[in-house]
Amino acid sequence: MVGIDINYINKKLIEKGDIPFQQEDLEYPDIKTDGVHLLDCYGNPIGTKGDMYSKLIMDRLLKEGCYDENPRPRYESDGAKANTLSLNNVVHFTYDISKGESPMITLRPIAVKKSIGEVLWIYQDATTDLDVLKDKYGVTWWDEWDLYNDSGVALRNIGSTYGTIISHYDQMRNLIQGLKDNPDGRRHIIDMWQLEDFKRPHGLKPCAYSTVWNVRHGRDGVCYLDMKLIQRSSDFMVAGCINQMQYLALMLMVAQSTGYTPGTFTWDVENIQIYDRHIRQAVEQLRRDAISCTSEGHMEPYFELNPDVLDFYDFTLEDIHIKNYPRQLIKTKNPQQKFDKGI
Secondary structure, rough: OOOHHHHHHHHHHHHHOOOOOOOOHHHHOOOEEEEOOEOOOOOOOOOOOOHHHHHHHHHHHHHEEEEOOOOEEEEEOOOOOOOOEEEEEEEEEEEEHHHHHOOOOOOOOOOOOOOOHHHHHHHOOOOEEEEHHHHHHHOOOOHHHOOEEEHHHHHEEEEEEOOOHHHOOHHHHHHHHHHHHHHOOEEEEEOOOOOOHHHHOOOOOOOEEEEEEEEEEEOOOEEEEEEEEEEEOOHHHHHHHHHHHHHHHHHHHHHHOOOOOEEEEEEEEEEEEEHHHHHHHHHHHOOOOOOOOOOOOOOEEEEEEOOOOOHHHHHHHHHEEOOOOOOOHHHOOOOOOOOEOOO
């Protein structure tokens, strides 16, 4: 077991008056993998590929992550600086969906249905209307970035970002038509980082801001759709798994709409971080055993889409189901965690 520099970990916590860690608070077993899965004490593969990636990146963030000096976020609970341990350009996670690999984790329960609603709000509804997000999908976590008029009245909108950019350039329809008409093209890209749009009022700039799509004519005769999600920043403990799962769902819906077989999903993150008040939860997950999911011939959890839906704009949340995910067992063995929210 390699130790963690406790003095470095504690310095920002002490500055803000939080209780510092003792060395034993940061101890956890060494991580063993076969390159695809975690290994138990007997050398047997356990959990999902997402579990493996999660433990590896949490371990690296705790041992190598660097503190920021003047962060934008503050903790919702008391307004203190929400410092993070972060690393740049170390995340390149790839999952071969055609081989049953999954970003889903079993180290804590993950509820992804609402997050898929968020993706539909951005790419299908192509709006930033917060009432649509709340009424249609039950999501309210974007309310923190609501815009206000000059009289201080909430507009229930986050302005010129996310869905409005998708709508402005008709990016989703262009992507789907382009994949159908020119499968060998190498310009199938959605990009929400649009500086001219940001000159108009907006809430938070996109974190998951770009996707790159390519059709691969496999040697097995199958045409696969591969997709990469590029993210500028990831609050890993809260949203790392969720971001991956929601964009995997997007990839699957596009694949079904264009007639291709889902291939590889890749997640690239430019800056990945753990908030200093989430370190305890990271250590707890590093101490937990992943749970294997081995039913119906699938090694890992997967999405099942309604096969009758062939148009991306016809998908609803009711058409997407998570299979082979033992939620109750995970809740019992690896219960949910609470995270102090940085906003």
